[in-house]
Amino acid sequence: xxxxxxxxxxxxxxxxxxxxxxxxxxxxxxxxxxxxxxxxxxxxxxxxxxxxxxxxxxxxxxxxxxxxxxxxxxxxxxxxxxxxxxxxxxxxxxxxxxxxxxxxxxxxxxxxxxxxxxxxxxxxxxxxxxxxxxxxxxxxxxxxxxxxxxxxxxxxxxxxxxxxxxxxxxxxxxxxxxxxxxxxxxxxxxxxxxxxxxxxxxxxxxxxxxxxxxxxxxxxxxxxxxxxxxxxxxxxxxxxxxxxxxxxxxxxxxxxxxxxxxxxxxxxxxxxxxxxxxxxxxxxxxxxxxxxxxxxxxxxxxxxxxxxxxxxxxxxxxxxxxxxxxxxxxxxxxxxxxxxxxxxxxxxxxxxxxxxxxxxxxxxxxxxxxxxxxxxxxxxxxxxxxxxxxxxxxxxxxxxxxxxxxxxxxxxxxxxxxxxxxxxxxxxxxxxxxxxxxxxxxxxxxxxxxxxxxxxxxxxx
Numbered sequence: 001x002x003x004x005x006x007x008x009x010x011x012x013x014x015x016x017x018x019x020x021x022x023x024x025x026x027x028x029x030x031x032x033x034x035x036x037x038x039x040x041x042x043x044x045x046x047x048x049x050x051x052x053x054x055x056x057x058x059x060x061x062x063x064x065x066x067x068x069x070x071x072x073x074x075x076x077x078x079x080x081x082x083x084x085x086x087x088x089x090x091x092x093x094x095x096x097x098x099x100x101x102x103x104x105x106x107x108x109x110x111x112x113x114x115x116x117x118x119x120x121x122x123x124x125x126x127x128x129x130x131x132x133x134x135x136x137x138x139x140x141x142x143x144x145x146x147x148x149x150x151x152x153x154x155x156x157x158x159x160x161x162x163x164x165x166x167x168x169x170x171x172x173x174x175x176x177x178x179x180x181x182x183x184x185x186x187x188x189x190x191x192x193x194x195x196x197x198x199x200x201x202x203x204x205x206x207x208x209x210x211x212x213x214x215x216x217x218x219x220x221x222x223x224x225x226x227x228x229x230x231x232x233x234x235x236x237x238x239x240x241x242x243x244x245x246x247x248x249x250x251x252x253x254x255x256x257x258x259x260x261x262x263x264x265x266x267x268x269x270x271x272x273x274x275x276x277x278x279x280x281x282x283x284x285x286x287x288x289x290x291x292x293x294x295x296x297x298x299x300x301x302x303x304x305x306x307x308x309x310x311x312x313x314x315x316x317x318x319x320x321x322x323x324x325x326x327x328x329x330x331x332x333x334x335x336x337x338x339x340x341x342x343x344x345x346x347x348x349x350x351x352x353x354x355x356x357x358x359x360x361x362x363x364x365x366x367x368x369x370x371x372x373x374x375x376x377x378x379x380x381x382x383x384x385x386x387x388x389x390x391x392x393x394x395x396x397x398x399x400x401x402x403x404x405x406x407x408x409x410x411x412x413x414x415x416x417x418x419x420x421x422x423x424x425x426x427x428x429x430x431x432x433x434x435x436x437x438x439x440x441x442x443x444x445x446x447x448x449x450x451x452x453x454x455x456x457x458x459x460x461x
Contacts, residue, residue, distance in 0.1 A: 003052050004066040004174045005042040012037040015061045017395035018211050025214045026054050039146045040105055041172060052177050059180040060207045066140060066174030078171050096128045096136035107145035107168055117141060138176035143168035194267045195254050199227045201303055206234035209301050212410045213370040215240040219298035224286050227251045229265040231301040236277035243279035252281040286354045288315045297362045303372040304351055312351060313343035352386040360390035363413035374406045387425030390414055
């Protein structure tokens with residue numbers, strides 16, 4: 001059966017992967033019949049209405065879903081399609097209370113036109129009461145003036161018409177089934193969160209990342225760059241147990257308030273009532289991790305540091321040799337509160353390699369890694385994605401900025417004995433050197449472009 005998904009016009013390259021991820025998580029047989037990044041409408045085939053409700057219930061980037069009763073390029077085609085698909089079902093809704101609504105995407109209709117369009121469906125002869133609030137059945141007409149939006153994006157310098165084209169490119173008619181989970185974004189808005197920093201990922205993309213990674217009850221999720229815990233908070237919302245680590249323990253410990261109530265990562269879980277989903281956080285990096293080297297994680301979600309404002313670091317000393325233990329007042333320095341471990345320069349490419357290697361060793365079969373990665377504008381997309389033979393690339397979504405972008409790459413841990421084709425993966429290696437620029441090609445390219453134009457570094461990193 002065909003259904004119509006109405007998306008929000010935000011993060012267009014994330015919308016389809018999120019729906020696919022949710023279908024995979026719920027074990028729903030999904031076929032995408034029509035999708036266009038410029039349009040909020042997507043036609044899908046699903047087994048039944050129950051599957052439609054389940055699919056949409058967790059979506060962040062969709063608004064709602066409809067049972068598709070008909071569609072076409074004009075109203076004659078729509079009415080003919082409605083009769084063909086649903087005439088045998090009209091009796092089911094004959095006496096139910098109902099409402100008709102009309103939405104015009106990138107277009108506009110007068111009240112008189114709206115009434116005429118709604119009246120054109122009177123042949124279904126529903127006899128139940130019209131109820132504008134909480135009707136038993138809610139029918140929607142969706143007009144898509146896609147061509148104007150599409151041309152504005154593809155040809156931004158072309159002159160715009162003074163008047164909107166009054167003829168939509170496509171029209172859909174459907175019966176409303178269920179709303180999505182999009183309203184939860186407001187609850188997790190960073191402006192309302194107790195503990196954040198400049199590196200905190202916004203609520204919408206954090207929740208989308210958790211969906212991509214299949215966060216779910218009875219699953220264990222880990223963020224190796226936990227910071228203020230945006231991803232752990234999002235995964236906990238969907239019921240997963242979460243924990244994390246960071247090279248700088250101050251980032252998750254937070255600060256003490258005069259009243260004695262600490263403000264840190266744990267306070268965010270307390271704020272949202274998900275303290276039971278927070279395991280712990282500890283100071284570490286992936287090259288010096290205390291975690292067991294075996295498959296026990298259901299998901300890894302992370303936004304690694306980009307090393308733009310300052311070079312990347314790992315625990316250790318520059319010369320690679322240990323130093324004598326420092327004792328203060330009879331207590332080893334590394335046991336004292338506020339201790340900051342020594343760090344050494346770390347390569348960007350080495351970091352990506354270490355994340356994938358760690359994921360391949362610790363993810364259970366079919367477990368997912370969702371990793372954000374920055375890219376400069378001139379990088380070849382086909383050759384920029386880091387790959388690992390034990391990890392399958394499921395999807396790549398992009399969030400563009402002025403002269404750079406960041407991509408959310410989703411991987412799946414393959415079963416033992418299966419390997420992925422890594423021939424098209426990232427072929428770069430670390431440059432030789434010890435400075436931040438030597439070890440980070442993205443940092444080098446970013447500053448060579450943006451310092452000339454006065455553009456600031458990425459706010460999140």
